[in-house]
Amino acid sequence: MLKIALQNGEFVITCEFVPGRGKDGTSVDAALHFARDVAASGTRIHAVSLTDNPGGNPAISPDALAPEIQKYGLEALVHFSCRDLNRNAVESRVMALAREGINNLLVVTGDYPASGFEGHAAGVFDLDAVQTVKYLKAMNAGLEIPGAKKGTTIRLPQTNFFIGAAVSPFKFKEEELLPQFFKLEKKIAAGADFVITQLGYDMRKVLEVKRYMASRKLLVPLVGNVYVLSYGAAKTMHAGLVPGCVVSDELLSVIEAESKAPDKGKQQRLERAAKMVAMFKGMGFAGVHIGGFALKTDDFLFIINRAAALEAQWEAFIPEVAFGRKDEYYAFPPPQTYRPGAVDDDPVKPIGRGRRSFSYACSDIFHRLVFERQSLVCKLLTRYYRAVGDRSWLARLAHAVEAPVKALLYDCQDCGDCALPDMAYCCPQGQCAKQQRNGPCGGSTRGMCEVYPDEKPCVWTKAYQRLKSARKLEELRTQYVPPRKMELAHTSGWANYFLGRDHAAPPVKQAAPEGIH
Ligand code: SF4
Ligand code: SF4
Structure with a gap:
């Protein structure tokens, strides 16, 4: 019905x-x-x-x-x-x-x-x-x-x-x-x-x-x-x-x-x-x-x-029924009419670069150098991990370095299925109380997290600002991120990436639903 x-x-x-x-x-x-x-x-x-x-x-x-x-x-x-x-x-x-x-x-x-x-x-x-x-x-x-x-x-x-x-x-x-x-x-x-x-x-x-x-x-x-x-x-x-x-x-x-x-x-x-x-x-x-x-x-x-x-x-x-708040943001100009039929332009415009976050810029450069599939370093590391496996002492040493460095920089929780590049280098596990990987929950207030309203901004506001300054907002609205693979918990996200075991690697990448790229 x-x-x-x-x-x-x-x-x-x-x-x-x-x-x-x-x-x-x-x-x-x-x-x-x-x-x-x-x-x-x-x-x-x-x-x-x-x-x-x-x-x-x-x-x-x-x-x-x-x-x-x-x-x-x-x-x-x-x-x-x-x-x-x-x-x-x-x-x-x-x-x-x-x-x-x-x-x-x-x-x-x-x-x-x-x-x-x-x-x-x-x-x-x-x-x-x-x-x-x-x-x-x-x-x-x-x-x-x-x-x-x-x-x-x-x-x-x-x-x-x-x-x-x-x-x-x-x-x-x-x-x-x-x-x-x-x-x-x-x-x-x-x-x-x-x-x-x-x-x-x-x-x-x-x-x-x-x-x-x-x-x-x-x-x-x-x-x-x-x-x-x-x-x-x-x-x-x-x-x-x-x-x-x-x-x-x-x-x-x-x-x-x-x-x-x-x-x-x-x-x-x-x-x-x-x-x-x-x-x-x-x-x-x-x-x-x-x-x-x-x-x-x-x-x-x-x-x-x-x-x-x-x-x-x-x-x-x-x-x-017009109880907006002072200085509240609206995505569109005041409507000419409330009647149906009007079609506006997309409110997301190509926007000037603005001030880029230093941490985002560094993470992005590091990612492109080391994790982009076409990069030489990525190709070499992929070969290395395939040759030695992630149980070798060198791979274990790499994880021992990865975990504390990422914890320090990103609040990493060592989930092993890393979504940093999907979220403008914000960690969904450490920085979002609900571990959202595809966008914010509805609970934020004035940009602050529902769960920590006096302490933490919603992590998605940070991801938005970073991607806006990099002119990459399309990523935020079109890129589907699959659920975390729990079987990878407390294993090396780097090894999982190079070995094609995490959600991002080509051999295991899930087909995106129609309309998502
Ligand atoms: S491995 Fe998981 S917990 Fe660590 S930074 Fe990446 S998404 Fe966050
Ligand atoms: S308000 Fe933002 S950071 Fe807080 S739980 Fe919701 S999505 Fe996560």
């Missing part, structure tokens, strides 16, 4: 629920009662969206509730994060969902673990969202796995997932925003079927996702996020406690004033949500994803019905 509706150009509505901790309780009842009531009322809702341990806290799995919801005749849209799963558990979960008849997944990176039993849980992040989409697509096509006889393969039965991806446009700086768009492009190239925006309250910013997609001819449906913002949620987001969710000072003041009404501002926030639905429809979005804390069925139905009544006036509401 969701897939068919989006493919047919119908304006879709999905309603989000956040299952809480415990096998039952208010949050579980809310989702199930919603499905029951909506099915009975005949209102056209295309999917009930179920979050997956949001905020990095444990909660009942959406996989358990999704089949119960589908029994009422509604489809479920299950959020799918790799924060808590390695790639084998991903496949297990996906196959279990397929058996339950769950076909809609929204792939997200996932918030960093924030709690857990007797201490915080470990963040797994074995795959990033781009790699996960690619894996899901491979399962849809019938995954090829080694057969019983050496050299043979067998194909697993196909799955039928309709795969959504998320994008977070509410970023403050250029070096924070454009990598989000680049990663979106990689998700689409990997096979994402539709896209949902992060929640936010600046229609110009959300329109920029649409403008970016149009400028790059990314022809997948884009769904807008409508979050009913209570005063409590606004305060939490304003304080930066919900990764990637932005509430400006001005918006907080507005919500605070509204909260003084006898109904604590409920009517006004539902009205704002209805106007946002009307705006997204007017702006040519493919649908809306409606959510909010403790919303009841009647609240959702009010928003949907009120939006239909307000549809004709949608353009008049744009100034009411």
